[in-house]
Amino acid sequence: MRPSNRAPDELRPITLERGVARYAEGSCLVSFGNTKVLCTASLEEKGPPWLRGTGRGWVTAEYSMLPRATHERTRREVNSGKPSGRTQEIQRLIGRSLRAVVNLPAIGERQIVLDCDVIQADGGTRTASITGAWVALHECFAWMQNRSIISINPLREPVAAISCGIYQGQPVLDLDYAEDSAAETDANFVITGSGGIVEVQGTAEGKPFSEDEFLSLLRLAKEGVAQLVELQKKAVA
Amino acid sequence: MRPSNRAPDELRPITLERGVARYAEGSCLVSFGNTKVLCTASLEEKGPPWLRGTGRGWVTAEYSMLPRATHERTRREVNSGKPSGRTQEIQRLIGRSLRAVVNLPAIGERQIVLDCDVIQADGGTRTASITGAWVALHECFAWMQNRSIISINPLREPVAAISCGIYQGQPVLDLDYAEDSAAETDANFVITGSGGIVEVQGTAEGKPFSEDEFLSLLRLAKEGVAQLVELQKKAVA
Amino acid sequence: MRPSNRAPDELRPITLERGVARYAEGSCLVSFGNTKVLCTASLEEKGPPWLRGTGRGWVTAEYSMLPRATHERTRREVNSGKPSGRTQEIQRLIGRSLRAVVNLPAIGERQIVLDCDVIQADGGTRTASITGAWVALHECFAWMQNRSIISINPLREPVAAISCGIYQGQPVLDLDYAEDSAAETDANFVITGSGGIVEVQGTAEGKPFSEDEFLSLLRLAKEGVAQLVELQKKAVA
Amino acid sequence: MRPSNRAPDELRPITLERGVARYAEGSCLVSFGNTKVLCTASLEEKGPPWLRGTGRGWVTAEYSMLPRATHERTRREVNSGKPSGRTQEIQRLIGRSLRAVVNLPAIGERQIVLDCDVIQADGGTRTASITGAWVALHECFAWMQNRSIISINPLREPVAAISCGIYQGQPVLDLDYAEDSAAETDANFVITGSGGIVEVQGTAEGKPFSEDEFLSLLRLAKEGVAQLVELQKKAVA
């Protein structure tokens, strides 16, 4: 029995609200249950120096949590001189995941920065970030097409992400914080609209897991992502 | 004529929404027009070391802007090792302003951290932060009273803040970004519910100002704060 | 009764000694009683990058205290990676105050750096810094005129600063450390030679203050600055 | 055809040389072909503060590359104030992987620090580090048993790691640098002596991969780890 009474393959209520940030080229407030992330996409005409002369663009991501997104207040990272290892790991994952479905040369020598700021955290913030960032990025590209900055849409297809885990011996979809902190195995999957796998990360928190257990998580994730992709398509329609 | 067509002594639409952060002891989403700040109050049983043995508590504040709160994306401060001078100046101002109306010994040896995170910035973020933080702090103290952590309410009275300025030769109340960036003189006032002045900061952006000009700003501020205090009282009722 | 036995409107002994730093283009050792600040003005032919192409110059300031300027030794800021919030607040105030009386296009695309290093601190270090920096800046501009680097003097008029406060219920001028640490209200005023107000900062340390109290401080400050401006004029004559 | 002419399921020459660091409680110089990592295990009687009172120990890891381990010299991280995101990601992976096979209460309230310093880098440094660190940790525990610091061996079983990837359309085992930089998909596997999976990380560098492709990599990894575990057992015999 899951703490939230959900079925093993049941997502939390998902919402994807587009256009929430007045000044950003693209934005999306994504909720996976009580997890809420504000994703914005910012067009920067001047990308990083190593982009110059390559004829293609770049998509990068930054991730942060508001100090009181969590049950206990978390210290701001501003005083430590660099994002924590966890933060850097997450922002690199978000960037890689979105770039996997973007036609970079179609952007031209520009950079899109995806900012994922967690307003409230109840597990799954990185997967919610990827899912919402795709919507913000889509809105940003539409904005650029409307202004004839680009001619074709650089997005090849949707991409979304979900966590799965083995909780009390049972594979379950979309872990909330209560499950996440007690799961024996915890895995994140980033999967495209056409079912291709972009990233797989599985970690045994307690005892090692078997190939069969891992495959049952992968199957749950594929079903979950298929639902997320439907919601993404509605959000940008 | 103001860019927003407001009368010289007219505030922007103000909202103070309490209880928006599920996990915080107190919270308030404050809007001054398009400026939106999420204020949370976090109770920390263990305050800073210098508090020990003093028999009184402390209220401190931290302030930050989401990178895309602004028209142009702002770089995160996380990579610079310390908040910028502007950020530190603002967070010290917020802390000082709220402490001015708190009976610190009534809190006991605890600390309340007020986090003011700017979701959207259209001028006046520091004054909106002070005004919203008071509501979050009030909710936090109520939470503590409900759990018998404190017996009396440590808040002596409301405190709110507003900016004024001389824009195209005319004193005006509650500058938005368009006015703020063009004003000849810019002043912030922090004033209590009973009309006492807690903080005054006036700066000539262009040519120096006269005593009379300064007094006309102070009078606008007093009227504006009186309206803000009425809204604070409704928000916590 | 003031600890120093001064009358409420009496300044401490003020000295402004020009030309004390052999290698600087301009310099002034300023004393407000036991507060001593060494101010130097350094001409940098190459200003900050954002100045290029603007056709105007810039004046900026840096502020620091020697570790044993104070009664108790203060730790050097060098190990903390950035000046403290207080230091940054002060150096931005000094820069803003001096720029208010400088004709920036008359400097050309150059930068003047004003270094204010507190040798001994007995209250009022930021106001002494502003007052002394004006003398150093004047000497620097004279040096530049002598070498035909600039043709007209970019200084429009003098600017000086003084602190006032309410000490034991009475408004007093030019707080020393003993008064400063016990004052109920503390305010700094930056005022030009012609009486224009450049900056006003008033803070209630204990209970909030009234409009009348604030006006009595402003009047004291105007008288004090008038005396400082006379001394500045003598120092540069 | 692999650049090294190896068969798809062929490891590079592997060596595990124990006892190479005179002063460390445990050490191992591990080579996967031209990749060489010096692993040391250091016993610290005083672990991190949060360990106190828990009755159990901790195993942590640090990872670094000598500047000229690589084809082009890499800048030292010492000037940047914190290890890079990549470094932190790797050292957290090493620590997690080793802790998965350690009985932490059997260590007592002590910490073992595993230092993995890459002397020469030709791909697979993180998997070589995990494999060598297990040998160093084994030697450290033997040292502690010899001195009666601990009574039972806290190591439950071996753990080793290997990378696999899809190179020119074919799944291959143990990527060297030439393959790693050209692979379409890149995955790291951490697997125990009894075949349990501790960590799985798969990333599509170019186009997304399918479930079948991923499974073929997992099967290669299992075979590779089985060979590594045999070598580990010989090294500590």
Added chain:
Amino acid sequence: MRPSNRAPDELRPITLERGVARYAEGSCLVSFGNTKVLCTASLEEKGPPWLRGTGRGWVTAEYSMLPRATHERTRREVNSGKPSGRTQEIQRLIGRSLRAVVNLPAIGERQIVLDCDVIQADGGTRTASITGAWVALHECFAWMQNRSIISINPLREPVAAISCGIYQGQPVLDLDYAEDSAAETDANFVITGSGGIVEVQGTAEGKPFSEDEFLSLLRLAKEGVAQLVELQKKAVA
């Protein structure tokens, strides 16, 4: 011919002015010609943690230059997070040199911090610092004896320092900046009142030097230090 027209074995005019810092337990403004250093000695009842339980005290030093002590303005080190290598090298030298003549157990478990802040720099700032710091330290110990904090004077004997160099083929004493920047060999000597050598640092700036050349520098230094020690004794009399 030396740029200053001094004889090869002639010191610059030396002054040692005691008691210049009102709040410090000991202080000395030392001048070697145009080089001026303000040295203060601060008693800290609470030394570094590793001192506790040792029954002895510690003397440490910090060194810094005002930004416009030099011909060209030098950037403050505050923004770089740590003193430069040169600064650290100098402050460790000053500390070591003074500790060589202090009876540390006679101080008790306290720390004296020697701050050497260069007001004006014309070569030889580190040797001037050591020479002046001894006077400040002497004054500090006298202050402690007057208050019966210590019973015997912990200073065993004077210590002073001087630079020598080979300038245009000739060994000369007490290099100023013009000589220092052109010398072929540059050496600093720290020598006690009784002629014992505490520290020797010789560096070939151009071609290597011979044993004979080095000995001629050492002899000049001994004569120079003997004169400095006489001036120190007068200063503290």
Added chain:
Amino acid sequence: MRPSNRAPDELRPITLERGVARYAEGSCLVSFGNTKVLCTASLEEKGPPWLRGTGRGWVTAEYSMLPRATHERTRREVNSGKPSGRTQEIQRLIGRSLRAVVNLPAIGERQIVLDCDVIQADGGTRTASITGAWVALHECFAWMQNRSIISINPLREPVAAISCGIYQGQPVLDLDYAEDSAAETDANFVITGSGGIVEVQGTAEGKPFSEDEFLSLLRLAKEGVAQLVELQKKAVA
């Protein structure tokens, strides 16, 4: 009697192994007894910006210790934002010492970086680094000559370094850790193949030393360096 039973003028067993780093242009693993340092020389076509237009090259050095090179594990410097004072002092010494024998214009506008990473530390790591770095640099220049990047060998002559000290009243050569930590006086000498002195650093750890004592150390050093230079010549033959 020395702890190692060596004669007072006896070096530890010295080895200089060339070509140990596969990817570096030059490398040398140097051992002075149990002290082992891996030295690499890296050619950088693009030197520091201040080199541009000077027509000459530069040689610089970086130094670090592996955390478990020492008897007790040493914390990595990566978290402190800058190398320690000791590290910076050593790397500046290594760079200066090697530049003393290099004809910088013969390199062209290029930079050679010498990395000296201490694998195991038993005293004398800086002198071993200088001695080994010369061999690595020699190999790097040969590599450049083979590729016709330079036409003449920029090395004028060998340079090597050795420590000496007064241990239990007796001058001894090549201190190991046991002697170094107990020596009354400790000195490092950098001397060229033709006997010229490049650098002399002598420090009294306990009581000051005399001129005669210092001269006896210098003579030991000259003999020791002569032996090291013979070994260097063999290593590069």
